[in-house]
Amino acid sequence: MVFRRRSSLEADNLKMRQSHRCINGQIGRSWALRFASAGYLVALYDVIPERVTRTLESLLEQLHSQSRDGLLRGTLGVEEQWGRIRGVQDLGECVTGAVWVQANPPSCSRVAELVPAPWTAPETVTRAQDLIKAIGQSPITLKKEIPGFILNRMQYAIMAESYRLVKGGFLSPDGVNKTLSAGLGRRYAFLGPFQTAHLNAEGFGSYCERYADMIHRVQQSFGAPQQMGGALAEHIQEEMAKEVPLDRLGGGQEKKGSQDGSAWKTQRRFGRRQVIEIRDIKDINTVIIISD
Template identity: 25%
Template sequence: MADGIGSFFVTAVRPSPEQERITVSETVAIVGAGSIGVGFAVHFASHGYRVKMWDALPDAFERARNDMSARLELLISEGVVDSSVEEVFGRVSFHDILLDALSGAALVQECAPEQVGTKREIFQQIGAYSEKTAILASSSSAIVSSEFATVTPARSRVLIGHPGNPPYLIPVIEVVPSRYTDDAITQAAIDFYARSGLSPVLIREETEGFVFNRLQGALLREAYCLVRDGVISVDDLDEVVRRGLGRRWAFMGPFETSDLNTRGGIESHAQKMGPAYARMGQERGQNDPWTEDLVRAVSDQRRALLPLEKWDERVVWRDRQLIALRKLLG
């Protein structure tokens, strides 16, 4: 694949941003036009950004165009996107040569397969041929960027921008710098994503799977164990999430959920439920007790967000959210 990418460069003549009448700050290059590449293209182009796409495989563009068209038609018919398919497509270009796609882009969003070797090859090229101030973000789901950023002298501009799928409907995006990433680039990435309508969250330490997939993984691991042990069927387990846990998680995280579940807040919740959860963890070979200090630290952050005097008011807010969801979902 490295040879394939390299051969595109030999004949490439880099057009100046002026030639292309591109505003750098409004241009995103997407490297890899699969599910996530298309998802980002739909997101950025429907928010007014110029999007330039490149893919290593020849048949990728036709599929990407069809997928984008289908996604946009749905979003437009549901009133989520307020433009025509033609207008949004008018901001998207497909490039045979990587260099052309990178030219003028303030953000390069790599969306290639989840393989360290592939990411290394790509970041070598992106680092060499992107604009010198561009943010170089990988959509990687689990691989930390220090695994591939070292291939380029531009490593201080490399970080992870891990989206939910699809990025045009799931707002959160995890921004994960490596130890090589310049703080100013991390902030620039956060600002760029936020301006485009995404909800960036800073992950402070590199950890495989970041937070989104670690949380998802914890639930999925337990789900597999429960099905393996004959405790529940696959569909009934999904039902527990669909009509139970997921209802609350649609608008609150696990900490706020626990905080509101018990009068006295999360500290009281930990006292009551902590020992049972510790036993469940031990049953799975996990020994990570919620120590007094840890619970205090979590509780301090919750109390800063919601003083206990406002707890009853927030419980009413939770119920209103659940009512809205009940009306929507039945």
């Protein structure tokens, strides 16, 4: 995605900047809607022009669906947001005069992980943080890069133990889900792990004095990482499909006219994250953001 700032008067009065998206698909659609909801102009590009047409049709459907379900973001109405999105046929049109380039970030999470390179200028990081905040996101800035980045590592740790508990016969898949959705997840969603621990004792130091040994003993029983798949994965899927059948999930591109899967995912999928890797291109004053 490439951002080009309009005149300062226009930006101040209309709260609009030029935003050109150079990536299509489900991920691209999600970010297009996110920026349009904040008043940015968005242009979609794909090497296959027909995909842009299909994406534009899908975006309009999603806007109407979100409006019906009370999930429309920002203060702009459907037509106002839709009016800020267009398709382009030439990549050069996207990058000419750009001050910001972004490619392929996921959606459906408020947090955006900013990953500066060792040579990234501090003002570049600040500029990235300000832009992410301007569209209603919550940036976190890594001090250095690590495989999986942050949210994925925490998510995978929970997934690994959840899988191990089911495989070991300790709990059903539904029981694992309820433990998070009705228990731990409620506390962590509002406070996070450290603030939760801090409030569970007379501060985090007191928490460590009381529980560090027990936590360490339990952690030692976790065992080595296990590859998910096979019969157990099929069993878990069957259990999950009792609540949400596979035909309600749609696909990467939901079928036209069918909003079941899309609406469900919009309301229930909060685990995705955005990982943004910042590169400072000083010669053209551009920030390039790449996400896995």
